[in-house]
Amino acid sequence: MLEHSLESAPQHALPQPQPHDAPLTTLSLLAERESNARTYARSIDRVLTKGELAVVHDSEGRRYLDCLACAGALPLGHNHPYVMERVNRFLASGHILQGLDIATPAKSAFVDELYRVLPPAFAANAKVQFCGPSGADAVEAAIKLFKTATGRRSVLAFHGAYHGMTMGALSLMGNVEPKRAVAGHMSEVFFLPYPNAYRCPFGVGGNASDTLSLSYIDHLLSDPESGIAPPALIILEAVQGEGGCIPASAAWLKGLATLAARHAIPLVIDEVQTGFGRTGTMFAHEHAGIVPDAIVMSKAVGGGFPLALVAYHRQYDSWNPGAHAGTFRGNQIALVSGAATLQYLRENDLPAAAARLGAKLRAGLGALQQRFDCIGDVRGRGLMLGIEIVDPHGPRDARGLPPANGALAKRIKRECLQQGLIIETGGRHGAVLRLLPPLVLTDAQVEEILTRLNLAFAECTAPVCQNTGTRPAEAL
DSSP states (O other): OHHHHHHHSOOOOOOOOOGGGHHHHHHHHHHHHSOTTOOHHHHOOSOEEEEEBTEEEETTOOEEEESSHHHHTOTTOBSOHHHHHHHHHHHTTTOOSBOTTOOOHHHHHHHHHHHHHSOHHHHTTEEEEEOSSSHHHHHHHHHHHHHHHHOOOOEEEETTOOOOSSHHHHHTOSOSGGGTTOOOOOSSEEEEOOOOSSSOTTSOOTTHHHHHHHHHHHHHHHOTTSSOOOOSEEEEOSEESTTTSEEOOHHHHHHHHHHHHHTTOOEEEEOTTTTTTTTSSSSGGGGGTOOOSEEEEOGGGGTTSOOOEEEEEGGGOOOOTTSSOOGGGGBHHHHHHHHHHHHHHHHTTHHHHHHHHHHHHHHHHHHHHHHOTTEEEEEEETTEEEEEEBOTTSOOOTTSOOOBOHHHHHHHHHHHHHTTEEOEEESGGGOEEEEOOOTTOOHHHHHHHHHHHHHHHHHHHSOOOTTTSSOHHHHO
């Protein structure tokens, strides 16, 4: 009778495109059926079909160097054999695939490996909460935990911050555009100036940006007339990602940790994008030698499969059973993949490799900056780098800096795709080209990235011939 019911049911098979129409048809069907909120698919209009480490291919056989790596979620790139062998072995083992928060061998092995890579001073007193498999849900868990533990309501975040798109996390976002159309944000969120040596919020730049930021925060927390009740937590990224790849200095992070301790405010570091080797240390805050009260983790921690968690000092473990939950927090495939990824990162010292390759890539970007005056700043840490695009002929600000040029950054990103290089834009006005390649990048691939960036910049900045309206390369 099941066969009969299937046969009699209306059939709604998708049209089968001819081979030469396949990419266009797939893209147009998805564009028609997916929501207007989709993002990356708008600029990367390709059907990606295959990937190995730092390279991906599309349905027409074109090859690309992937400097997006799923927004930094693929520290070992695509289909790393060390990870895939363990995942395939697990899938053939007969173990359960989802386990809520019930104990399993995969979960035990993952937790053991996690505690091996956590900073020792932090791990010694750490508890861990598995969350719904997104960084935003782990941020939500951190908010709930510290509001519960402290009995306080207010939260301190930073200009330029990005912590996710759920309502609580969205309330902590610096960028106002995604927040405009949505009412009911979390109340009592206050934003602080994040230091920026190039676009200094105080208009001075350099190390003075650190000093003024810390002085402002200290005064705010000490002033009984500041209008801010004692906060439940301070949350920040040690390198701002979506905010424009802005690294915090070790001195500023140490100063902030000192202020948080002095004012008895829990310090939460969002390592969703920066964590697990990307910035040249296992965690981005480690270069400052600080010990936060909590670390939020996702992306790389699952090794390409969805996983998220928050680890925190056990003194704050005051919430009740069920205070934070999620059906897929026990994704066994992600636990296996994550354990294998963390083990490979640790045993092969990929944080050091990211530091070395990042220095090489940054030096090459500095050389491009000397050639192209539309590059205002090159910044970042390890293999988390940003290139701020400016209009060198635009009106200067009080410090003599040219305005950001998001339109040109968008054109360069598009041309990079044509040159076989996948990158993304971010930061204020969308003017920062962001590079987040896998940590298994080779020296030869670093050179290839620089070559393709050079070609893209040359194409997008070449002057237009006055008499023909064509670029010089087209006129030859």
